[in-house]
Amino acid sequence: MMKWFSKKNNLDEMQELQLLKIESRGFWIGFIGLAAAIAVQAFLYGVNSAGDMFLGEFIVFLCMGLYLIGNCLRNGIWDRHLKATPAVNIGLSLLAAAVTALFNAILSYRNFQNVSAAFSVFITRFLMISIVLSVTLTLCSALYRRRRKHLEEESDDIES
Amino acid sequence: MKNLRLKLARMEKDMSQTELAKRVGVTRQTIGMVESGDYNPTLNLCIQICRELGKTLNDLFWEENDDEVV
Numbered sequence: 251m252m253k254w255f256s257k258k259n260n261l262d263e264m265q266e267l268q269l270l271k272i273e274s275r276g277f278w279i280g281f282i283g284l285a286a287a288i289a290v291q292a293f294l295y296g297v298n299s300a301g302d303m304f305l306g307e308f309i310v311f312l313c314m315g316l317y318l319i320g321n322c323l324r325n326g327i328w329d330r331h332l333k334a335t336p337a338v339n340i341g342l343s344l345l346a347a348a349v350t351a352l353f354n355a356i357l358s359y360r361n362f363q364n365v366s367a368a369f370s371v372f373i374t375r376f377l378m379i380s381i382v383l384s385v386t387l388t389l390c391s392a393l394y395r396r397r398r399k400h401l402e403e404e405s406d407d408i409e410s
Numbered sequence: 411m412k413n414l415r416l417k418l419a420r421m422e423k424d425m426s427q428t429e430l431a432k433r434v435g436v437t438r439q440t441i442g443m444v445e446s447g448d449y450n451p452t453l454n455l456c457i458q459i460c461r462e463l464g465k466t467l468n469d470l471f472w473e474e475n476d477d478e479v480v
Contacts, residue, residue: 262436264449 277314284311289353296361323390326398334391340384347380411447416470419463420445434458 261269284307291304328334332342355372359365420430427445431438434455443449444459451459456471463470 262440263452263455264440264443265437267449 326401328394339387343380343383347376350379351376417445419465433462
């Protein structure tokens with residue numbers, strides 16, 4: 251007889267809510283921590299040593315991101331504060347691309363001490379990442395809108 | 411916002427937070443937080459609390475708007 255484990259939830263609704271908040275914070279600490287760990291390792295050891303140094307972290311980070319995106323889209327959830335509009339998507343893509351490209355340019359300068367090379371890295375990465383992100387966000391927001399519409403129609407069916 | 415009506419109703423029944431918590435199947439901390447307005451209980455818990463205290467949802471949880479005509 252296992253007295254230390256019960257299938258019944260030992261928590262009441264308030265404790266359950268608090269635990270969910272704690273777990274949610276834990277998830278974000280892990281997610282941001284992994285991103286920071288990847289960035290620091292990339293800075294210390296170079297992006298090219300990714301296979302040796304931070305492949306594991308990268309895979310976990312990718313899985314966490316895909317889990318979040320997949321489940322949010324499945325449940326028709328976009329964001330608490332941002333709206334799924336083309337302007338917001340493009341703005342976010344440009345911001346994320348600028349940060350990533352700047353990071354890559356700094357890495358390039360640290361490795362080769364060449365300003366023009368670092369600048370070209372910045373431009374190419376900025377263009378590449380902003381295009382890929384814009385397309386991805388546009389695709390995701392289209393999927394979100396489709397799912398949202400489906401869920402709304404589903405609710406109408408239940409009521410009638 | 412503090413739920414003083416709940417606290418009064420509990421005291422009228424001469425019931426402690428612990429006792430009410432035990433009856434509705436939650437922790438004392440939860441009842442304390444409902445009374446202090448730090449936690450919004452689910453409808454199920456509101457109904458259970460009302461049943462235990464012999465009150466209606468209106469008695470304990472309804473809040474009138476200032477501009478509403480009563």
